Structure formats: structure tokens, C-alpha cells
Amino acid sequence: MSSNVELEPGVTPESGLVTTDSFDNLGQMGSSLEEIKSASAVSQSQESNESNSHYDEFDESPNCMETTAKEDADLEEYKEWANKKNHVFVLSLAGKPIYSRHGNEDKLAWLFGVMQTLVSFVQSNDDCITSIQAGDTVFIFLVKRPLIMVAVSKTQDCIYQLISQLNYVFNQITSMLTLTRLNRIYEQRQNYDLRRLLSGVERLIDHLLDFSEMEPSFFLGAVQCLSLATSIRDSISSTIVSACSKIKNLVFAILLADNKLITLVRMKKYYLHPADLHLIFNLVQASESLKNSESWTPLCLPHFDPSGFLYGHVSYLSEDCQACLLLLTVERDIFFTLSEAKQRIVEKLRRGNCLQAINESLNAKEDTCANAGFTELRHYLYKCKSTAQFYQPSLSPPYVLSKQRLIDLYKRAYQRLHCTTRPLKLLFERSSDEVILAWDTKGFELYIIFEPLIDTTSAISLVTKLLNWIKKKEERLFHLTSPTFLK
Amino acid sequence: MKTVVGKVVVLGYQGVGKTSTVIRYVENTFTKQIAPTVGASFFTRKIRVEDTVVTLQIWDTAGQERFKAMAPMFYRNANAALLIFDITSKTSFESMKGWVQELKGNVEEPMVLVVVGNKIDLAAKREVSRDEALQYSKSIGASYLECSAMTDQCTLADKICAEIVLLLFQGVGVIFDKIAIGLLSLSGQNVAHTLKVYDNEIMAPSSELEATDTANEETVNISIKSIAHGRSVGWKCC
Secondary structure, three states: OHHHHHOOOOOOOOOOEOOOOOOOOHHHHOOHHHHHHHHOOOOOOOHHHHHHOOOOOOOOOOOOOOOOOOHHHHHHHHHHHHOOOEEEEEEEOOOOEEEEOOOOOHHHHHHHHHHHHHHHHHHOOOOOOOEEEEOOEEEEEEEEOOEEEEEEEOOOOOHHHHHHHHHHHHHHHHHHHOHHHHHHHHHHOOOOOHHHOOOOHHHHHHHHHHHHHHOHHHHHOOEEEOOOOHHHHHHHHHHHHHHOOOOOOEEEEEEEEOOEEEEEEEOOOOOEOHHHHHHHHHHHHHOHHHHHOEEEEEEOOOOOOOOOOEEEEEEEEEOOEEEEEEEEEOOOOOHHHHHHHHHHHHHHHHHOOHHHHHHHHHHHOOOOOOOOOOOOEEEEEEEEOOOOEEEOOOOOOOOOOOHHHHHHHHHHHHHHHHOOOOOOOEEEEEOOOOEEEEEEOOOEEEEEEEOOOOOHHHHHHHHHHHHHHHHHHHHHHOOOOOOEOOO | OEEEEEEEEEEEOOOOOHHHHHHHHHHOOOOOOOOOOOOEEEEEEEEEEOOEEEEEEEEEEOOOHHHHHHHHHHHOOOOEEEEEEEOOOHHHHHHHHHHHHHHHHHOOOOOEEEEEEEOHHHHHHOOOOHHHHHHHHHHOOOEEEEEEOOOOEEEEEEEEOOEEEEEEEEOOHHHHHHHHHHHHHHHHHOOOOOOEEEOOOOOOOHHHOOOOOOOOOOOOOOOHHHOOOOOOOOOOOO
């Protein structure tokens, strides 16, 4: 099989996405915002005044522990709550409830107290609690100042994935407030009730958690692109570049539809981390209200720069083309400039029949394995490491109705390849229901689900055939160029 | 034809129905569980008042506290403010008063103020009485209307032949008509310099408008009198 390694569909010399594996290191990309602002020599001295001015009026809403007589009903509710498979909690270092995936945080105040105690007890010995295993339940603790995130899981999800989920939750909160502000709030008042600032964000976190459990993009650390002919994708990119050519300090232009990336135009020197892009996908998917109008949205991308906001002009291209365009800038007062740019983009895309092409691709759906001529394959994921992009075919039976099972298979295989103690290069596992093959090479990762009765020789020859097929189609399936704004 | 272009900012506590009211007006639809606004959304609508076209540039802002720091960029240079509260929530009424204070402290030019109590379909749970809201609105020189974005109805207390009559309208558009009329009267007084008035229908390019410009935060305190009354001009009711 090693002869196939030189076949790496989707590889390009440059990608707009960051492809490091270190997902959790926030400090890494530092102060991109400052750099952009100072580079363009715009004096923004007032910038910070405003954000400072609103911290002073903290007050505290009481944690009411309800002790009513409806104990039976409460017990029933409690049982239902306790039976949930995946819990996620967020609390402050002082033990104040911030978020609970299921149930009401106020009613669970006691539980948050226990979690805080566990964390601080271990901390008092200069140590850090990471997980507790109790029977089939695993408790994961992630302490990221100034917050504590806890996951309680009864599924077989591996620890790595739960930690990654908790990191996403932390980043979601950061993306709404910025890390700087979050830290400052707790420096001023350890006891602050953060829920006050996060109202409305619960929905985003709920959505993010569901999303991250069902989408391969999260554990792969990659994004899927909408299949489009190269000529169309290039012309969309160049349309955006030319319409925005005179706008200073535009950092990213992102066009996405149906959870897939159409194009990403970036400022030279700056890259977008897939984890940040996932937060953007989540925001767009969870916010129906963006569909009705043009919005001006502050957004912090934690991997890009956790200290400040980018401002986003967010709008859908048109009523007859449900692709969402985000123009992200460091300037807070150029809404109308971007609004005009968007109009120009839409007009030009319409004239160039690009809107139609996007719609056609959205309606056509991806091939299933069988459609593509691979009858013995049920499903697969191909991730090109150097571009942080992946491709998957449409679901086909028997997974159409049990997507969760498919995702769990992939997650387990991913974990087997990436576990730190004994990582594998190649996994071939046969069960009564299916065969799974997972292969990690320098350039790509490939996860394939075969029919259960396939023999190894034909499986291997199918891998080669599949890689060739993807290679042939790579221009459609991946975003191979990395367009930048003109300087 | 004369054209007046005014910037309208919609302010109010989270969940009072700012977006619902605007969407009801702009698209005539209603979604029960509409997602909270992130940042602010922008809409434009044209209203014809007598022989003038009034273009409303509506900024529907997010009510959540974390967006509060963003608000000045939307109310700065605004010509009208639509202040919405939820009649079933005293908190939202108090929060609305806070917005009025903030506007008074930071906006120099006269503004058309319209106060709206939303959710009259939930009148059984009312916490803010019509009289209280009406009195408050009067005290700040604002018009007061009540509406339901859900049922698309609007009520307005008006003096007809020395008697206060409660008028019921179908459509929340009445609120925006009221703003348009207020803007028109403001343009006549020639006191609002940010209000754009054109003698023909050729519109200025929108880049001329600095709707989100907050570079200098004014802290000029102005007296309540300089806030223009959202009083009606040429208003035909019923």
C-alpha cells in the first residue's frame, strides 16, 4: 500500500487554513489584530475606551435553590436529567454556575459546588485534576482560567474528543466576549455571574455541542468544501477580491453554504484556523435571524486573536441563493462600505452565473459511494492534512437513519490512530456489521467503511482506486487556491 | 419629490421583541422562537408621507448586555429612536428608561422618540400599565404606542374632540409611520443637521452615511427639551 502514498489528492502548496494540530493553544497566534491595525497606521486610540466603560456596574443575581414541595415531579425530572448521556458544565473558578447542557443551572448549584471543590482540592496540592473514571461514566475536567469546563459522559467517546469539545465550548464563550474581557471581569469580581453577559449564548453552545457530536469536521479538524468547478470557484474568489480591492483592513471574506466552505479570501500573512471556522459555521447555522437582513456582528476568533473583536458584515447572497457571506474586518465603522461591496459581489456573481452554479451544487448533493461506482464501500472520510480540508460522500444505507453510529465508528477509528500512547498508522477492523479501514499518512488521513464481507486484497485495491478517483476530482472537491486581498 | 433620509435605532432590553417588530414590519412575518440578534441588523424602508419620501435606515440592535458597548455606534447620529419594552416585564420598562438616559447623555441633536410597549397579546400578564408608560413617554417628549408583533396589531391613545380615545390599528406599520412623520417634521424645523434632506429623489450614496461611526464619543449633556417630539403632522387616523 505504501506505493499509494505519493497520491495525495487535494494537496496544494498554500492553504488559507492553518493546519497545525495544536488546537488548544490559544496564545499561539497572538495579537494579529494589533498587527493589522498598526500596519495600516490608523490611529484607533479611542478603540478601547468604550469597551472599558461597561464593566463597572456588576451586580450579582442570587442563586436561588428552590426547595418546593413538588418533590415527586422533581425526582422524575432529576432522573431524566441524570440519564442524559453527555453532560457539559461550565463554571467560574469560584464555583458560580455558567452553563449546563441539560437542566437548569440554578437547580444544580450544589453540583457546581462539588465540581469546584474537586478542582480546588487537587489544585491545593499543586496538581490539576483531568479526569475521573467511575464505572462506565467518565468525568473530564478542563481548567482554563478563568473558567472550569466539565464533561460527564456515558458514551464510549474518548477522552481526547471530550476535551476537544470542552475547548470548543471555551472558545465559543471567548468568541462572544474576548478572552481579555473575560479575564478582566474575573479580575474585578471573582464572584461575577457570567450568565448575565452570556444570555443568548446558551443556544449557541447547545448547538455547538450537538454539531460537534454529529459532524466529522470537528474531530478531523478540517472543513468540507462545496463541490464546484474550479473555474466557478476561482471566479467567485476573484469577484470578491476585486470588489473589496479598495477596502482597507478587511481580514477575511468567507462564503459558505449548507455547512460547507465555498471560498475563503484572506489578507496576506493571515490564516484562519479550522476551529475558528467551525465557530463561524456554528454561528451562521444557529442564527436564523441572519437570514432576514444584513448584520453587523462583533466576533472574536480565539485562534486568530483572543484579545479583540473582528467586525463582520454578515448577509446571505440573495433570496434565491442561500449562501452566507461574511466580510470580517478590524474596522468598526465600515458597515456601509462592506454593504456596497457585497452588492457589487452579488451583482457580478449573478452576471457570471455563479449564483446558479452554487444553487446547482447545493441541490445536487454529493455522490454516494455507489453512485461513484464503489459498490463495496459504504462511506468514507478523506482529509488532506496540508489544507485542513476533507471530503465525504453522501450518506447511504444503512447509515442514513443511524448517522450517530457511523460518526461513532469514525471517532473510534480516529482515536485509535491518534492516541498518544500507541498511535497507529493503519487500522483494519472487521466486525459483523462492517469493516473499517483507517490510514494515516504524511499527507492525508483516510477512513473507509466497507461491506463486512470484503477481503483484504480487494479492500486494498479499492483504496488505490478511491484515491485515484478523489485525485481526478480534487479540483471540484477542494479549495485548492488560497486567494488573498490585493494589498 | 423631496426625500428625507433618517437613521432609526431600535433599542430595548433582550427579548422584548425588537427584531420581531421590525421583521413584522419589513417582511410581515412572525417567528415565535426567533434567535437573538447578534450585534445589529440593518434594514431600509421607504415611507411616503404626503409629498415626501422618508427613507428609514433602521438599525435593529441586540438587547443582550454584552452588546451594550456597541450601542453608541448605532445611536450616534441617529435621527430617531424606537424604544421598545415588554408590557409583561417591569425590568424591560426600567431598562428602556436607561436607554433614554443614555441617549440624552450622548446624543446632541434632536431626535424623534417613539416608545412602544410590545406583547399586548399577553395583556393578562401585564406589569406595566398603559398610564404609567404614557406618562413617562410624555415626560420625555416621546410618542407612545402599544403593539403586538405576533398579532400585528397596534394601539394608540389619541385625543379626539377633547376626549382620549384608544385607537386600534391593524399592522405595526403605524409605529414606523409615526417615526417617518416625526422625521419629516424634524426636517422642516431645520434643527437636525445629520438628517439628510434631498430635493429630488436622487439618493446620496450610502457610504456618505456614517451609521456606525463612533470615533468620538460625545458626553454633552442636553436638556430634555431639545429632544424633538414625535408629534404627528398631517396624521390621518382611522
